[in-house]
Structures are given as structure tokens and as C-alpha cells.
Amino acid sequence: MPVIAFILLGSVVLLPAVALMALRWAASSGQFRCPDKAALLPFDEVEPVGLETDRILGGNRR
Amino acid sequence: MIKQSQTLRALLPGDAGANIGNKSALSEIDASCRVPVLFFFLSGLAWLLAGTVLALVASIKLHTPGFLAGWEWLTFSNVRTAHLNTVIYGFASQISVGVTIWLMCRLCRIPLVAPGLVTVANLFYNIGVTVGVGGILLGDSTAIEWLEMPRYATPILFVSYALIAVWTIVTFRLRAERHLYVSQWYLLAAVLWFPWLYGTAQVMLLIEPVRGVVQAAVNWWFAHNVLGLWFTPIGLASIYYFIPKVIGRPIHSYYLSVLGFWSLALFYNWNGMHHLVGGPLPSWMITVSIVASVMMLIPVITVAINHHFTMLGHFGKLKHSPTLRFMVFGAVSYTLASLQGVASALRSVSEVTHFTHHTIAHAHLGMYAFFSMVMFGAMYYILPRITQREWPSNGLISLHFWGVALGIVLYVVPMSIMGFIQGTMLNDAAVRFLDVVQFTLPWLKLRTLAGLLLAAGHVAFVINVGWLLVRMFEPYRKPVVRILTGEAETVAAAKLP
Amino acid sequence: MSNPQETPNTSSSRLDSGEHHDVTELHAAVLREKPDPVEGFEPVNLWVVAGIAGLLFWGGAYLTQYSGRFEAMEFSELPHGKPAPVAAVAADPLAAVKRDGMIAYNAVCALCHGEDGAGKAGVAPVLAGSDWVNADGPNRLLRIVRHGLKGTVKVNKDVTWNPANDASIVMGSQWDAIGGTNEKLAAVLTYIRSSWGNTGAAVTPQMVADGLAAVKDRSAEANWTQEELLQVPAGGAGAPVAAVTPDQLKAQLQALPAEQRQAIIKELSK
Incomplete structure (x- = not known):
């Protein structure tokens, strides 16, 4: 029983706290500030926007 | 400001001179992931084959009970349970971890630190799954759905998993790119959510079991959240990365992706209890769960808009990229699976579909048509890059795609319909139970056929991967730059003798 | 964004803010390839917002109706925790x-x-x-x-x-x-x-x-x-015996013919 109480109460307090901390960290470190920039993160100068990177079927292999 | 401008410049198509540094950075990241990610993928695929065989045996047993009846360790209850645990913990989770590591390194723009440690963790993870599945086949199942692995197997799994999760977070802490892409949100959340789910469920159900119906509540909280808070985020993270990456176009709306992530985080955790509609739980628990299940429409619709609108105008590229094919198939299935899930969480629908094959079709729509397809797509992208070899056979790629695509459609659509009819028959007191069983028989045979198609696809994929590995140990022949960029093709051609 | 005054939300300046124009010209072909110049930060559609609001409203209404007043011992799945319609049986x-x-x-x-x-x-x-x-x-x-x-x-x-x-x-x-x-x-x-x-x-x-x-x-x-x-x-x-009272028996006996009644009485008195 003490183990259960520990887990339940711990989860109830800890998890929302962690979620709020994550949200606060995200806001304060500017994660929500430049969504246009964030959307471009998968790209870089070798594989820029506009470049198809997995053209391997149907002839014309790239 | 300086850093931002540097990043922005890095995003732009730069001149050829600046490319070289970055190109080597990309291949350095890929090379650092090679051993652990390859290990995860290969062991995951081995478990996929084992799981496919077990699934076929279970499927045949449902319409031909005499099949392998003489082998008591292959009774239906053992085989079905072993199938579930093999594909969930052996196949899906291992591929997930491999994809997570690779994506994390790519998006953090740093090579994997100490890849040997992750490899060792993976070794122990496989030992854990082997012990667990072996225990199930020997009859040591705990009989708690999704947690059937016997108690002696789970600590190995938990510790090796924790090691992997810690390593993902360490990689994240050391990142060179300060800004987070939406995929990283999903990945980080998933690696933190899973140990919490698994640990809580282990303690509350096996180590210090709670009493009465609370067990059922905890059980379904866990089982549903494994799908929603472990597999779904990793699947969505992959789609969010690979669709834009392959077609060369950023996602439709980054705002929507943020909304989608946080609403998933808020609502999914409450969903599990809708499996207990009509059960002896206080009605508010089930009602809260139903409401949260319907609220899942928010993340699902935002994600659907984002994925499908990104693809708009780029469907021609499906012809050329296996990754894109699997990803788009998975993204569409995610939308469909979620809508089906929302519908069957409602009391009036659940009364019919509960305890029927409809639920099984739904589970496969989510776990296979969505998640596994996305993981296949990710592997098609990652494997050539970490091995630096092209896929050996386009024919096998097509066979894989069409085998599993047709197979899973043939599985999910008839089984959903059949489950619904089965449910109405079961609810009709005038219909004899035996008539219901006989009604399902032809549909169950169709399912075995669908399973054979899936198996054919899996075998084609594994052959292709094996061939790729053979090429990896051959002398350098086809450089990876050909895959990486179009213009590099000429560079590569010039290097070739 | 080395120049913070420059707004990044026009289609032509998003990618090349802070860059020289010749770079843009060099890659004009790449930029032209993208059909939708504002992807990535498309604002959230108002219909989506309205839909989410509608869903939240439905959720609140459903929760109020079916939560059984959040009581631990309320198991009824009917609106407002009403008892199941067993009136016919209870009557x-x-x-x-x-x-x-x-x-x-x-x-x-x-x-x-x-x-x-x-x-x-x-x-x-x-x-x-x-x-x-x-x-x-x-x-x-x-x-x-x-x-x-x-x-x-x-x-x-x-x-x-x-x-x-x-x-x-x-x-x-x-x-x-x-x-x-x-x-x-x-x-x-x-x-x-x-x-x-x-x-x-x-x-x-x-x-x-x-x-x-x-x-x-x-x-x-x-x-x-x-x-x-x-x-x-x-x-x-x-039992048939219990079915008649002594008075009824007497009446039945009296209804019988005289010699038959005598025979019965003689038989009984043995």
C-alpha cells in the first residue's frame, strides 16, 4: 500500500509539475517564438527547401 | 541575433564550397549512429519475422482449431500472447528506438555520443524480450493484457530501456541546434512517458497489485497509453520529419503542430478507460475517458491537416520515394484509425463493437497500417544513409509496399465490417452463439490470406535489407552522395572509375 | 534575422532576410519550385478553432450529463446517473x-x-x-x-x-x-x-x-x-379429500342412490 500511495500521489504532483516546467522552459527559451524558423529545421544547406531527397524508384534515380 | 542569422544562412541553399563541411557533418552523424541503429533495426526485423509466424499460427488456429493442436506450448492463448509481445516489444519498440536515436542526432545536429553504450543496452533489451516471449510460450504469462511477460523478464527490459531513454536525453542536452523541431517534442515526450507507464503498471499490477476493478482500470490505462504515448508520438515525429524532408517543403503550419502536440499530451492519458464501457467502474471514470477520447479529435485533426496539406500538390513524388509512400500510407491510416477509435469509444458504438473482431481490426489499423508503415518508411530513408549504400532492389521495395499495403487493407476493412455484424448478432438474444461463430469463419480465413500477404512483404523487405548489408561489406561502389543531393550525382559520378 | 526590423512574413523576404539579393537570384529556380510561399507558418484556420470550441462544449455537456455527479458509488451509465429503466420489473x-x-x-x-x-x-x-x-x-x-x-x-x-x-x-x-x-x-x-x-x-x-x-x-x-x-x-x-368440506361430503352422500349410500356407510363402519 505505501508503494501505491507513493506512486499515485507522486504521479499526481510530479507529472503536471514536469509538464508545466516543460511548457515554461519552452516559452522562456523561445521555442514558440519563431515557428517559421522551427518549420525549416529539418533542412540545411546540403539538403535545402525544394530538394527532393529520396528519389529512388521509377527510373531517374537521384 | 548572430546565432539566428547563422542558422538561417545554414537553412539557405548555400554555395558549393560551404556544402562540403555540412555534408561531412551529416555523414558523420549518420556514421555515428550506424552500429546501434543497425543493431536495433536488424533485431527488430528478426522479431518481426518471428511475430509474423506466430500471428499466422494464431490466425489459422481461429478457423482450423486442429492446426498444431498436438503442441501444447503453441495453444492459441500462448501463440496470440507471444505474437502481441513479440511485435510490440521486439519489433515496434526496437525500430522506434532506432528511429528515435537517428532523428534525435539529426535534429540536434550532433553525432551520437558513445554509441557502444546504446548497443549494449540493445543487447540486454533483446535478451529481455527473448526471456519474456520464451516465458509466455512456456506458460508463464501473467495474463494481464500487454503486460504478459513474466516478472523475471521485465527488470531486464526496464533497465535496458531506461539506459536508452537516458541516452536520448543526454544527446538532447548536448545538442548543437538550440531550437526544437516538433519531432523532438514528440520524441522526448515518448522516451519519458514510456518508462513512467511501464514502471507504474508493473508496480501497480505485478509487484504490489492493487485490488479489484482498479486492476482493470490500471491495465487499460497502460495498454492504451503504450499506443498513444509511446508509439503514436514516435510515429508522428517520423511523419513530421520525413514528409517535409522527402518532398523538400516545410510542414503546412507549425502553429498547428504545436497545438497538436500539447493537446495530445493533455488528452491521451485519459483515454484507456473507454475499454471498460459497461464495466463495474464508477460512471464518471468511464465518462471522463469517453470525453477525452472524443477530445482526441483536436490533435488528430490538427495533425491530419498538417500532414495532408503538406502533401498537397506533391503526390507525384509518391512514385519515386518508398519512404514517402509508406509515410503517407501511415499518415492517412493515423487519421482513419483515430476516427475509428473515437467512434468506438462512444457508449452506443462500444455496446456493439466491444468483444468483437472490430477491436482487433482497429488495433491493427493503428499499430500496423499507421505505426509499422511509418517505421518501414523511416527505415527506407535511414538504412541507405547509415550504411552508405543504395537499396539493392527496387522490385523488392515494390513487393514489400504492395504486399503489406494490400495485406493490411484486406485485413482491416473486412474485419471492421465483420466485427460490427458480429456485435449486432451477439447483442441479439435470438441468435445462437454457435451461429455467430460460424458467421465469422469465412472472414477469419480471409484474415489468414491477408496475413500471408503481409508475411510476403516482410520477407521481401528482410531480403532487401540483408542484400544491403552484403553490399555494405563489399568494396565501395555506390556512394551515398547520390542519394543525398541531386547535384552531387555528378560529383559522385566523377569519383567513380 | 540580422535585421530585426525586417518582417519575415512576406513571401519574397522569408528565406532571404539578412542575405544578399544575388543569393536569392542564384536560387530563384529553387524558390520558384515551391507552390505555396507561406508554408511553415500558416496561421491556424478559424474553422479549426471553431471546431475545437464546439468539441470542448460537447465535452463539457457530456461530462455533466453522464458523470453521475462524480460519485464513487454511482455506476449508472444513463444521463444524470438515473437508475436503469427497470420500472416494469420493479412494478x-x-x-x-x-x-x-x-x-x-x-x-x-x-x-x-x-x-x-x-x-x-x-x-x-x-x-x-x-x-x-x-x-x-x-x-x-x-x-x-x-x-x-x-x-x-x-x-x-x-x-x-x-x-x-x-x-x-x-x-x-x-x-x-x-x-x-x-x-x-x-x-x-x-x-x-x-x-x-x-x-x-x-x-x-x-x-x-x-x-x-x-x-x-x-x-x-x-x-x-x-x-x-x-x-x-x-x-x-x-388432494381430493381436502377438496371437499364435511358439509359438501354430506351433501354428496345424500345425492347418491339410497342402497349405494348404505353400502358406503357399512363399508366405512367396519
Whole structure:
């Protein structure tokens, strides 16, 4: 029983706290500030926007 | 400001001179992931084959009970349970971890630190799954759905998993790119959510079991959240990365992706209890769960808009990229699976579909048509890059795609319909139970056929991967730059003798 | 964004803010390739916002209706935790008795007569719609349950039910099996007389007591036969003797022809 109480109460307090901390960290470190920039993160100068990177079927292999 | 401008410049198509540094950075990241990610993928695929065989045996047993009846360790209850645990913990989770590591390194723009440690963790993870599945086949199942692995197997799994999760977070802490892409949100959340789910469920159900119906509540909280808070985020993270990456176009709306992530985080955790509609739980628990299940429409619709609108105008590229094919198939299935899930969480629908094959079709729509397809797509992208070899056979790629695509459609659509009819028959007191069983028989045979198609696809994929590995140990022949960029093709051609 | 004054939300300046224009020109082809220049930070569609608001409203309404006031002991899945619509059953004062009977019937009798009272060919006759079950009173039925029944039985006048042409198929006494009390027997009989379309009246424990009083010395192994039972009036207060009061008996005796009455009195006075 003490183990259960520990887990339940711990989860109830800890998890929302962690979620709020994550949200606060995200806001304060500017994660929500430049969504246009964030959307471009998968790209870089070798594989820029506009470049198809997995053209391997149907002839014309790239 | 300086850093931002540097990043922005890095995003732009730069001149050829600046490319070289970055190109080597990309291949350095890929090379650092090679051993652990390859290990995860290969062991995951081995478990996929084992799981496919077990699934076929279970499927045949449902319409031909005499099949392998003489082998008591292959009774239906053992085989079905072993199938579930093999594909969930052996196949899906291992591929997930491999994809997570690779994506994390790519998006953090740093090579994997100490890849040997992750490899060792993976070794122990496989030992854990082997012990667990072996225990199930020997009859040591705990009989708690999704947690059937016997108690002696789970600590190995938990510790090796924790090691992997810690390593993902360490990689994240050391990142060179300060800004987070939406995929990283999903990945980080998933690696933190899973140990919490698994640990809580282990303690509350096996180590210090709670009493009465609370067990059922905890059980379904866990089982549903494994799908929603472990597999779904990793699947969505992959789609969010690979669709834009392959077609060369950023996602439709980054705002929507943020909304989608946080609403998933808020609502999914409450969903599990809708499996207990009509059960002896206080009605508010089930009602809260139903409401949260319907609220899942928010993340699902935002994600659907984002994925499908990104693809708009780029469907021609499906012809050329296996990754894109699997990803788009998975993204569409995610939308469909979620809508089906929302519908069957409602009391009036659940009364019919509960305890029927409809639920099984739904589970496969989510776990296979969505998640596994996305993981296949990710592997098609990652494997050539970490091995630096092209896929050996386009024919096998097509066979894989069409085998599993047709197979899973043939599985999910008839089984959903059949489950619904089965449910109405079961609810009709005038219909004899035996008539219901006989009604399902032809549909169950169709399912075995669908399973054979899936198996054919899996075998084609594994052959292709094996061939790729053979090429990896051959002398350098086809450089990876050909895959990486179009213009590099000429560079590569010039290097070739 | 080395120049923070420059707004990044126009299509031409998004990618090349902070860059020289010749770079843009160099890559004009790449930029032209993208059909939608504002992807990545497309604002959230108003319809989506409206849809989310609608969903949240529905969620609140559903939660209010079906949460059973968030009480731990509220299990009803109906709006506002209302009890299930069992009014029809609750209005039946015999509901509890019938339920009691059903439990005993399903545990004991249903093995041969079936949960639907349809009987089983060669093993047990039909109960649903049977004239034996729907008779005026329970006197024959309670005897069958108390002491068993053997041999051929004619059900519904014209259907002769044969125990598989096998004398070994006999219904023994079920008295102990159903609980061995007048209340249990009354409950079982009430249940079978009111189920599967049967229309017999309810049986009270008092009726069972009266009916069995006449045969209290009969052995439980002495199974009844159809012929014996047909001599017992189905209705009334049990045994034929108990069916008439001394005054009625006197009247009947007086109605007889004189010599016959004399013979009876002589016989009785021996």
C-alpha cells in the first residue's frame, strides 16, 4: 500500500509539475517564438527547401 | 541575433564550397549512429519475422482449431500472447528506438555520443524480450493484457530501456541546434512517458497489485497509453520529419503542430478507460475517458491537416520515394484509425463493437497500417544513409509496399465490417452463439490470406535489407552522395572509375 | 534575422532576410519550385478553432450529463446517473420470487428442460406452452417436483411424449436439488408458470404446503405416473379429500342412490 500511495500521489504532483516546467522552459527559451524558423529545421544547406531527397524508384534515380 | 542569422544562412541553399563541411557533418552523424541503429533495426526485423509466424499460427488456429493442436506450448492463448509481445516489444519498440536515436542526432545536429553504450543496452533489451516471449510460450504469462511477460523478464527490459531513454536525453542536452523541431517534442515526450507507464503498471499490477476493478482500470490505462504515448508520438515525429524532408517543403503550419502536440499530451492519458464501457467502474471514470477520447479529435485533426496539406500538390513524388509512400500510407491510416477509435469509444458504438473482431481490426489499423508503415518508411530513408549504400532492389521495395499495403487493407476493412455484424448478432438474444461463430469463419480465413500477404512483404523487405548489408561489406561502389543531393550525382559520378 | 526590423512574413523576404539579393537570384529556380510561399507558418484556420470550441462544449455537456455527479458509488451509465429503466420489473411484486425461481430452475431443471423451457427430445418434455404447466393449480406440478415422474406423458392433449422408449429415463425427486423448502418450490413453479409465454397464476408457499400435506408420507423414490396424477385435480386445495368440506361430503352422500349410500356407510363402519 505505501508503494501505491507513493506512486499515485507522486504521479499526481510530479507529472503536471514536469509538464508545466516543460511548457515554461519552452516559452522562456523561445521555442514558440519563431515557428517559421522551427518549420525549416529539418533542412540545411546540403539538403535545402525544394530538394527532393529520396528519389529512388521509377527510373531517374537521384 | 548572430546565432539566428547563422542558422538561417545554414537553412539557405548555400554555395558549393560551404556544402562540403555540412555534408561531412551529416555523414558523420549518420556514421555515428550506424552500429546501434543497425543493431536495433536488424533485431527488430528478426522479431518481426518471428511475430509474423506466430500471428499466422494464431490466425489459422481461429478457423482450423486442429492446426498444431498436438503442441501444447503453441495453444492459441500462448501463440496470440507471444505474437502481441513479440511485435510490440521486439519489433515496434526496437525500430522506434532506432528511429528515435537517428532523428534525435539529426535534429540536434550532433553525432551520437558513445554509441557502444546504446548497443549494449540493445543487447540486454533483446535478451529481455527473448526471456519474456520464451516465458509466455512456456506458460508463464501473467495474463494481464500487454503486460504478459513474466516478472523475471521485465527488470531486464526496464533497465535496458531506461539506459536508452537516458541516452536520448543526454544527446538532447548536448545538442548543437538550440531550437526544437516538433519531432523532438514528440520524441522526448515518448522516451519519458514510456518508462513512467511501464514502471507504474508493473508496480501497480505485478509487484504490489492493487485490488479489484482498479486492476482493470490500471491495465487499460497502460495498454492504451503504450499506443498513444509511446508509439503514436514516435510515429508522428517520423511523419513530421520525413514528409517535409522527402518532398523538400516545410510542414503546412507549425502553429498547428504545436497545438497538436500539447493537446495530445493533455488528452491521451485519459483515454484507456473507454475499454471498460459497461464495466463495474464508477460512471464518471468511464465518462471522463469517453470525453477525452472524443477530445482526441483536436490533435488528430490538427495533425491530419498538417500532414495532408503538406502533401498537397506533391503526390507525384509518391512514385519515386518508398519512404514517402509508406509515410503517407501511415499518415492517412493515423487519421482513419483515430476516427475509428473515437467512434468506438462512444457508449452506443462500444455496446456493439466491444468483444468483437472490430477491436482487433482497429488495433491493427493503428499499430500496423499507421505505426509499422511509418517505421518501414523511416527505415527506407535511414538504412541507405547509415550504411552508405543504395537499396539493392527496387522490385523488392515494390513487393514489400504492395504486399503489406494490400495485406493490411484486406485485413482491416473486412474485419471492421465483420466485427460490427458480429456485435449486432451477439447483442441479439435470438441468435445462437454457435451461429455467430460460424458467421465469422469465412472472414477469419480471409484474415489468414491477408496475413500471408503481409508475411510476403516482410520477407521481401528482410531480403532487401540483408542484400544491403552484403553490399555494405563489399568494396565501395555506390556512394551515398547520390542519394543525398541531386547535384552531387555528378560529383559522385566523377569519383567513380 | 540580422535585421530585426525586417518582417519575415512576406513571401519574397522569408528565406532571404539578412542575405544578399544575388543569393536569392542564384536560387530563384529553387524558390520558384515551391507552390505555396507561406508554408511553415500558416496561421491556424478559424474553422479549426471553431471546431475545437464546439468539441470542448460537447465535452463539457457530456461530462455533466453522464458523470453521475462524480460519485464513487454511482455506476449508472444513463444521463444524470438515473437508475436503469427497470420500472416494469420493479412494478411486478413477484419479481424477486421469479428471480429466485429462475436461479434454481437454471441450476437444476434447465439441464434437461432447457433454459428456454423447450425440453429435449427423449429426455424431458416441453414446459413452454404446456397444458400441465398452465393448469388451474399447481397440484400436479408440485407432486412431480417432489417425487419425480416416470413413463409416457401426454402433453397438450395430442402430443404424446415418450422418454426415448427407454424406461430408464425417469425424472427423480428434485426436492432436495432445488433447496428442499416450500418457498423454493413455489418460486420455481411461479417462474416456469410465468415464463416463455406461459400464463399460469403464481404459486404461494402456502399452496405448496397444502398440496404436499396430502402426500407427506409418500416416499421420494415413488415416482408418479401420468395415470396417478390425472386423478388429482390440478387446481383447488390439493388432494381430493381436502377438496371437499364435511358439509359438501354430506351433501354428496345424500345425492347418491339410497342402497349405494348404505353400502358406503357399512363399508366405512367396519
